Amino acid sequence: MDESKEKSPQTSTESTVPRAVVSRLSLYLRELQQLVHEGNATTNSTQLGTLLGFTDAQVRKDLANFGQFGYPGIGYRCEELIAAIKKILGTDRSWPVAMVGLGNLGRALLRYRGFQEQGFQIAAAFDVDVEKIGSTVEGIEVFHLDQLAEVVTVKGIRLAIVAVPGAAAQTVADSLVAAGVEGVLNFAPVTLALPDHVSRVGVDLAIELEQLSFAVVNRPENP
Amino acid sequence: MDESKEKSPQTSTESTVPRAVVSRLSLYLRELQQLVHEGNATTNSTQLGTLLGFTDAQVRKDLANFGQFGYPGIGYRCEELIAAIKKILGTDRSWPVAMVGLGNLGRALLRYRGFQEQGFQIAAAFDVDVEKIGSTVEGIEVFHLDQLAEVVTVKGIRLAIVAVPGAAAQTVADSLVAAGVEGVLNFAPVTLALPDHVSRVGVDLAIELEQLSFAVVNRPENP
Known part of the structure; x- marks a missing residue:
């Protein structure tokens, strides 16, 4: 039995994320989809936060539950973050x-x-x-x-x-x-x-x- | 200017209650209405928690944001708690x-x-x-x-x-x-x-x- 696998950060993180954070992932996803629709390739926590009425710290904290998505000097790549959030939510499939x-x-x-x-x-x-x-x-x-x-x-x-x-x-x-x-x-x-x-x-x-x-x-x- | 009034617990509590707590008030209200419908005059945090999948401590903590509603040895009086929650939510009027x-x-x-x-x-x-x-x-x-x-x-x-x-x-x-x-x-x-x-x-x-x-x-x- 592989104990390191059993206690992997992935597993423990997923099971303890509050439902409110999961529902905010949906909100980020909608805004990212809208940003792409408007021709934006990148965004950042300040822009996402402003669009949704959250602080930029809240945005970064929410996403940090699931991994590291930002790039220094760039922010978030919209399409990449959309794909990541869909995978987390399970909506990368039909x-x-x-x-x-x-x-x-x-x-x-x-x-x-x-x-x-x-x-x-x-x-x-x-x-x-x-x-x-x-x-x-x-x-x-x-x-x-x-x-x-x-x-x-x-x-x-x-x-x-x-x-x-x-x-x-x-x-x-x-x-x-x-x-x-x-x-x-x-x-x-x-x-x-x-x-x-x-x-x-x-x-x-x-x-x-x-x-x-x-x-x-x-x-x-x-x- | 009356500083004690400005800093009354009522005002400060209302402005800092998280939205998630407010939405749980609606859930408590529904269960209390159902309990009354079934002929129950009183309930308690354990019963409310069980009905909604929360711990009894969570129920007590949520309600404590808004006042003291329980009676020792009795629990909550359903009709009284319904009236209190409706007043908090603003639905004591049409x-x-x-x-x-x-x-x-x-x-x-x-x-x-x-x-x-x-x-x-x-x-x-x-x-x-x-x-x-x-x-x-x-x-x-x-x-x-x-x-x-x-x-x-x-x-x-x-x-x-x-x-x-x-x-x-x-x-x-x-x-x-x-x-x-x-x-x-x-x-x-x-x-x-x-x-x-x-x-x-x-x-x-x-x-x-x-x-x-x-x-x-x-x-x-x-x-």
Whole structure:
């Protein structure tokens, strides 16, 4: 047994990075993609920080969790840092994703371009409404929830988006786990019970509005 | 000038609470509402922590930022803690909100029940598509973007949701600022430039999927 390998910096770093840092990686990635789009080959922590409202020290500290990316006198090479961040996030590959639930939110999410831009392809949609089964929505084939395990296997799906009503969400989650899905993005307004080997991210859109009302209420009256 | 007032714990605490703590307040609020729904009058940091996957110490530390809420031998009184958190978040009142952009995402957001449940009422919708102006979508009247300042004033709107294409988002944001809106929740895939007195929260739905792919990619192979 190779103990040095087991305790490699890579492994220990990855497992202890706070979730907030991971979500900031996504923000850096977006700004870098925009900078390249505007024709920039290089950037630096001051520019990235200014674009996002962070200090340059924060930018350097966040990226230092994952390696050494800057060049003296140059800063960051945009394309190189984009590739590095995508590798860290796991989006250097394409992820086939299952969309479960084709109500209003599910249908809107099928049309959301932001997923595909970042490497996530909705590979199949699932519902229990017989009128929807067998149809195609936004180019995505709709299957019955009973076909979940089969379709997940055939299409190599590892991630799923849950956009069903709260009352149905746990049953759907159990089916996803049984089908071998490894990560669940949950839009339903409930906390899902999932086994430890399945990763979970919850989305509650009202949380963002609450952060906004908090910010407005707690702003100094006379800035 | 009253220096003790200027340096009151209330003020200094509010201005230094990290955003991550504020978003956890929303999570505590959801679980407390669910506990009340299930007939529970009291709870404690262990139960709240277990429901959310936090330690009980984390729960106590988060809440201690805002005051003393527990009772020895009882724990937290659910209804009382719900009222306290709503007051902190500013959702002890109703917020009229403007929805700008009635494409697929905007329409889905109009139907999203989670906003209203937490005290946010969509009071008016705005678009530039003449076929939509004057119509009613999900019970919400649709106005032309040119009427923004007028409608915002009449309806007392302070918060706005931006669900327009990225290319239009900054122009919309400028109009919102000019109309006196104090907080913007942005679903467009761009970073908005806003003056300091306007609060901003961005939503990028792919970030959650990237957190999920990160978690799946970085999970120990053999847990």
